[in-house]
Amino acid sequence: MFKMTSEARTMKVYNFQADTKEYIGESDAYIAPYTGLPVYCTEVAPGKEVDGYKLVFNGETWLKLADHRGTPIYDIQTGIRREVEELGELPDGVTTKEPKTTFDEWNGTDWVKNEARERQQQIQDATVLKRELTRKVSEQIEILSFAVNEGIATDDEEKKLKNMQIYRYKLNNVDVSQAPSILWPEP
Structure with missing residues (x-):
């Protein structure tokens, strides 16, 4: 432990970062009489550095903490990715x-695909697509129906209306439970 003295001296110190307290090297420090050590250093030797670990000073001794910083990790509940930002074990x-x-679930040792969840999502996606396609064609049918009912539609517009009505009928008959193997009708 450092002892203050009445004499000036130069001694070996071990420097650490202010924020993480990680060892950054040794140096010789001039210690004026009746003063202490410079900030962010200690006279306690850190020991040998080991790959994958950082030496961290806790105020009394050096600890070897695992360094996983920058390593991608995944939440086992959500699968969401983030990177390790701090020293220590995961x-x-x-x-x-x-x-x-996105359908994988953690089983305690590995990710396993939840086929039922994937299937449910495929059916939901097909249902949304069917609804959207039906909505769009219904809007066009409404406009063309007005023109036909008022007698102002061209022959091409009447043909187009009939084709759209057939398309909407085919859309209506799409079985979304067959997703993702649905053969969608062409407009």
Whole structure:
């Protein structure tokens, strides 16, 4: 432990970063009489550096903390990716294994695709698409129907109306439970 003295001296000190307290090297420090050590250093030797770890001073001794900073990790509940930002072991509830699909679920050791969830999403997507296609064609049918009913439609417009009505009928008969293998009708 450092002891203040009445004499000036030069001594070896071990420097660390202000924010993370990580070891950054040693140097010789001039210590004036009745003063302490410069900030962010200690006279306690850090020991040997080890790959994958950083030496961190805790105020009394040096700790070897795992350095996973920058490593992608995935939340085992959501699969959401983020990067490790702090020194230390990986937090609970994450893995370094990347999920392969948005339907993967963590089984305790690996990601496993939830086929039922994927299937449910495919049916939901098909339902939304069917509704949107039907809405768009219905808008066009409404406009052309007015023209036909008022006797102002051209022959091409009457033909187009009939084709759109057939298309809407075919859309109505699409079985969304067959997603993703649906053969969608052409307009």
